Amino acid sequence: MLSYIIRRLLGIIPLLLGITIISFSIIHLAPGKPTTIQQALNPKVSLEVRERLDKLYGLDKPLYVQYINWLGRLVKLDLGRSFGDDRLVVDKILERIPITLVINLLSLFFIFIIAVPLGVKSALKPNQAFDKYVTIFVFLGFAMPTFWLALLLMNLFGIQLAWLPISGIKSLDFEYFNIWGKIGDLSRHLILPVIVSSIGGLAGISRYMRSSMIEALAQPYIYTARAKGLPEKSVVYKHAFRNAILPIVTILGLSIPGLLGGSVIFESIFAIPGIGRLFYEAVMMRDYPLIMAEVVLGAVLTMFGNLIADIAYAYVDPRIGYKNEK
Amino acid sequence: MRNKLLFTGLIIILFFSIIAILAPLISPYNPSEIDADSLLVPPSPRHLLGTDSLGRDILSRMIYGARISLSIGFIAVGIALAIGLVLGALAGFYGGLIDALIMRFVDIMLCFPTFFLILAVVAILEPSIFNIMVIIGLTSWMGTARLVRAEILSLKEREFIQAEIAIGASDFRIITRHLIPNALGPVLVSAILGIAGAILLESGLSFLGLGVQPPTASWGNILIEAKSTLGVAWWITIFPGLAILITILGFNLIAEGLKEKLG
Numbered sequence: 001m002l003s004y005i006i007r008r009l010l011g012i013i014p015l016l017l018g019i020t021i022i023s024f025s026i027i028h029l030a031p032g033k034p035t036t037i038q039q040a041l042n043p044k045v046s047l048e049v050r051e052r053l054d055k056l057y058g059l060d061k062p063l064y065v066q067y068i069n070w071l072g073r074l075v076k077l078d079l080g081r082s083f084g085d086d087r088l089v090v091d092k093i094l095e096r097i098p099i100t101l102v103i104n105l106l107s108l109f110f111i112f113i114i115a116v117p118l119g120v121k122s123a124l125k126p127n128q129a130f131d132k133y134v135t136i137f138v139f140l141g142f143a144m145p146t147f148w149l150a151l152l153l154m155n156l157f158g159i160q161l162a163w164l165p166i167s168g169i170k171s172l173d174f175e176y177f178n179i180w181g182k183i184g185d186l187s188r189h190l191i192l193p194v195i196v197s198s199i200g201g202l203a204g205i206s207r208y209m210r211s212s213m214i215e216a217l218a219q220p221y222i223y224t225a226r227a228k229g230l231p232e233k234s235v236v237y238k239h240a241f242r243n244a245i246l247p248i249v250t251i252l253g254l255s256i257p258g259l260l261g262g263s264v265i266f267e268s269i270f271a272i273p274g275i276g277r278l279f280y281e282a283v284m285m286r287d288y289p290l291i292m293a294e295v296v297l298g299a300v301l302t303m304f305g306n307l308i309a310d311i312a313y314a315y316v317d318p319r320i321g322y323k324n325e326k
Numbered sequence: 327m328r329n330k331l332l333f334t335g336l337i338i339i340l341f342f343s344i345i346a347i348l349a350p351l352i353s354p355y356n357p358s359e360i361d362a363d364s365l366l367v368p369p370s371p372r373h374l375l376g377t378d379s380l381g382r383d384i385l386s387r388m389i390y391g392a393r394i395s396l397s398i399g400f401i402a403v404g405i406a407l408a409i410g411l412v413l414g415a416l417a418g419f420y421g422g423l424i425d426a427l428i429m430r431f432v433d434i435m436l437c438f439p440t441f442f443l444i445l446a447v448v449a450i451l452e453p454s455i456f457n458i459m460v461i462i463g464l465t466s467w468m469g470t471a472r473l474v475r476a477e478i479l480s481l482k483e484r485e486f487i488q489a490e491i492a493i494g495a496s497d498f499r500i501i502t503r504h505l506i507p508n509a510l511g512p513v514l515v516s517a518i519l520g521i522a523g524a525i526l527l528e529s530g531l532s533f534l535g536l537g538v539q540p541p542t543a544s545w546g547n548i549l550i551e552a553k554s555t556l557g558v559a560w561w562i563t564i565f566p567g568l569a570i571l572i573t574i575l576g577f578n579l580i581a582e583g584l585k586e587k588l589g
Binding site: 014019022029140146147152160256262265279283286295300303306 | 430431433434435436437438439440441442443445446447448449450451522526529530533534535536546549552553556557560563567570571572574575578579
């Protein structure tokens with residue numbers, strides 16, 4: 001197990017290099033220097049800013065030297081300053097990360113506790129009424145544009161019924177609430193964003209759980225369990241379920257890039273000050289240092305998400321680590 | 327039952343495709359025509375699906391939007407398919423170092439949240455229809471590459487391929503005549519899901535104002551106005567969103583039906 005973890009950790013080095021090379025290439029995609037485009041798009045950018053940029057990216061040097069310098073600064077978390085307000089990019093990102101993490105973790109939590117029972121229940125009686133309703137829900141969930149769902153929910157719960165706030169994460173009088181009032185206020189603001197960001201995963205994971213469970217129920221050890229007269233409950237939950245749920249751990253890890261990408265959309269719609277909205281603002285303002293930092297951050301978060309999922313999978317299913325050992 | 331899925335999906339997509347092709351003939355108004363006398367008109371006999379805040383006819387914009395949204399879906403997937411087929415086939419057929427390099431590249435690309443990558447590129451290049459197609463294509467080929475590689479790895483061991491190798495057929499011939507055609511089934515399913523994904527991506531980008539730029543209509547950018555007119559003009563929100571939902575549903579139904587058909 002330990003050697004498996006160590007090997008996986010070593011495996012992220014080439015991945016990290018690749019991620020930084022691709023991120024670095026993106027800014028060199030544009031015809032001409034990134035600084036000239038910056039100037040053309042935004043005449044307000046002064047010569048001084050441009051020179052500072054040239055220095056930041058070392059644009060007078062050969063590409064590989066620029067890359068190595070950039071990588072060196074990246075390792076020290078020196079990501080430069082934002083074009084918008086001249087603040088350190090690191091600070092801007094750090095203050096925006098918590099709310100995005102909270103929403104995404106809440107979404108993962110709800111996806112997990114709702115989708116798994118749905119999938120299991122569908123798998124126990126495939127093609128019967130309940131399974132059919134779930135299937136319809138799954139197809140709608142897959143086809144639903146998240147921003148459209150957000151608009152519909154905002155209209156229904158925010159405007160027509162006026163039950164829930166539709167913008168930001170706290171009310172104007174937030175500071176006057178006691179601790180429970182604050183938590184309540186925050187939760188009310190988060191209900192719609194969390195629903196919107198969970199819907200795709202909900203559909204996907206319940207579908208996956210269903211097929212995983214159907215597959216597990218067809219295994220020979222299930223026949224054995226039934227043949228030796230175990231109660232159905234124990235066959236389903238102790239034998240089939242425990243095996244069927246294992247791959248879901250990996251799938252949850254794989255859904256991280258989708259959640260992060262989705263956060264750009266729902267954070268923009270609900271005006272939530274997280275890294276998704278920060279990214280959107282950065283793109284609108286052509287704030288290159290911030291854009292680069294966010295792209296690298298998104299990729300690195302995804303990579304660690306996958307790594308954690310893989311290690312967790314090896315932990316719950318020791319066969320994985322063992323297989324890789326050979 | 328499954329053929330019913332396939333059939334329903336095909337009908338839906340055929341319907342929207344015909345609308346897209348015949349757009350100039352069936353569109354009641356010019357989609358960019360501004361009419362100051364009919365701003366935010368609800369659905370009525372004159373404007374079947376209402377008008378937006380500039381008085382443009384929503385139905386006409388949706389009909390022309392179908393052209394843009396569908397063609398972006400098809401072309402982006404065409405690009406992704408081409409890259410995925412070539413890289414997947416090379417990796418699966420040659421194995422070894424080539425395989426290792428290509429698959430590492432796939433792993434790296436999969437680390438990037440697609441939407442982040444697309445937004446970053448859009449920020450640098452201008453968001454035009456052409457750029458959107460290419461960018462979506464360049465960022466969504468990885469699944470196809472993995473799939474093609476896996477199919478080819480298992481096909482390579484089969485007798486008919488071994489026989490081709492034994493009689494000295496060229497690599498190119500084996501790959502293009504035997505391996506790729508036999509791997510096409512699952513690839514087709516994933517490509518159809520890919521079209522749905524590309525249309526969703528485009529609509530999201532356009533909704534954020536970073537995709538297809540007005541006055542050109544796409545289903546996503548008609549919805550830009552939806553947020554500011556929420557609770558005032560429901561027709562702007564409902565109809566374009568439904569069009570996206572039903573189209574995506576159509577592609578997903580086709581994919582599901584094909585999957586069952588192919589076994």
